[in-house]
Amino acid sequence: MTQSRRIDRCIFCGADGAIIELKREHIIPFALGGQDTLLEASCGACEDITKKIEDYCCRRMFGDVRVHLKMPSRHKKNSKRTHLPIEVDTDAGMEKGDVPVTDHPGMLCTFAYDLPTILLGIPPTDQIAGRVVMKPLAEDFRERVIKQGGKGVTIPMNHDAEMYA
Numbered sequence: 001m002t003q004s005r006r007i008d009r010c011i012f013c014g015a016d017g018a019i020i021e022l023k024r025e026h027i028i029p030f031a032l033g034g035q036d037t038l039l040e041a042s043c044g045a046c047e048d049i050t051k052k053i054e055d056y057c058c059r060r061m062f063g064d065v066r067v068h069l070k071m072p073s074r075h076k077k078n079s080k081r082t083h084l085p086i087e088v089d090t091d092a093g094m095e096k097g098d099v100p101v102t103d104h105p106g107m108l109c110t111f112a113y114d115l116p117t118i119l120l121g122i123p124p125t126d127q128i129a130g131r132v133v134m135k136p137l138a139e140d141f142r143e144r145v146i147k148q149g150g151k152g153v154t155i156p157m158n159h160d161a162e163m164y165a
């Protein structure tokens with residue numbers, strides 16, 4: 001069940017909805033399957049900033065993962081993708097190609113931040129703590145890797161380490 005709540009104030013900068021036009025804000029981005037929204041909750045300037053971050057994360061970093069998980073897309077090109085990139089390590093070297101999503105051994109790779117220290121009652125620091133998380137996207141991940149042949153596979157990912165800092 002989709003839920004919405006009216007805010008009448010920009011949740012990012014506090015701009016007043018009586019003075020400036022405010023727009024709807026998804027609590028979890030639509031591109032990640034979020035349906036619940038906050039109405040009249042973000043001003044144009046803040047929306048421009050959050051949209052750039054969401055586009056970068058949802059399209060560049062997690063675009064292939066979203067295809068694997070059949071997440072929604074407002075871009076027809078992305079919603080029609082049936083193949084994903086892979087590199088297979090063969091005796092002749094690395095062979096690049098695209099395979100059907102149903103055969104692709106998708107992998108989610110991301111950085112999982114530790115809880116903010118302030119939530120643990122510890123004074124804030126400038127240290128960033130967490131760990132790299134890798135999670136197969138299909139229960140038959142191993143079988144999908146074997147099906148590609150070769151000595152192993154590489155799943156291309158578009159992550160910039162600076163984005164996590």
Ligand SMILES: [Zn+2]
Nearest residue numbers: 010013043046
């Ligand atoms: Zn704002």
